Amino acid sequence: MFTRDQLNALQEIINIAMGQGADRLARLIETFVVLSVPKLYAVKSSEDIHQAHQKMSEQPVITTRQSFIGPFRGEVLVIFGVNGANELAELMGYVDKGEEQIKEELILDLTNLLVGACVSGICEQLKLESSTFSSPGLFFEGGSLDAFMQGKALKDSKALLVEIQFRIESHAFACELLICISDASIKAVSDAVDRLIDSV
């Protein structure tokens, strides 16, 4: 799908985009966000995800999804650990157990923020026309992502698994992103990455 040079370049492009996402998140929660070194994997099957993603998939997760269209087209899954999501809600003052709906809205707002920063940042750096976004939605809650993914996802699509953690110091909150790119836009992305590499 992508050459090693293209993946290395994409890793940095996504790192820069996610830095903007972290900045937006930090401003929202008024707390410093620690970014991990991003890791990228080209994945073709659920088994690839299983191998690349064992740590996060062992714990219960909340997964949201948001699609984007344009020359850069696809869908992003944002994977939140359940405990961390609860802690983030508490950090933002949503402490009552009766406020599940508010917590869900918070998670969806967070998805919008991170996916928007990531996809827009990628398009901007690759000089691709901006994508437009669907509303984010809750994809899956509870259990492990690994169990959910078995046989259900990525049968006919390709994806970049981006392991990037947003962590809040002294808290359990962390999340990861899975960017699925439609077959139709892989060439556009691949060509744009090559142009960027050739320009430096």
Place this chain on the structure above:
Amino acid sequence: MTMHIVIADDSSLSRKMVMKALPSTLKDVEITFARNGKEALDAYYSGKADVMFLDLTMPEMDGYTVLKSLKEIDANTIVIVISADIQPEAQQRVKALGAASFIGKPVTTDILRKRIHEIGLL
């Protein structure tokens, strides 16, 4: 006199972008690349770091640790942090550790030239 410049970043794309953005008016420079924090410190110990362009998020040893170590060894080393982490607190932290300047990625020639001018390298 030759100016030794270290560009420390785990991304080869970013290392090349920084090198390309360096103003051509910087004469007699020798550039060393470091792919992680440990290599950045090794470059300093080899006497090859008058100025360091330093990424924050790197494997082996992060930029904060490199900056802190460098400033403890030699407060005169000029460190310009270039990072994707553009949070105001990240910028405050590196300034507190002694960085001469902070530039958010992606770096451009205009911004890099402006910062280099501000700290008196040109």
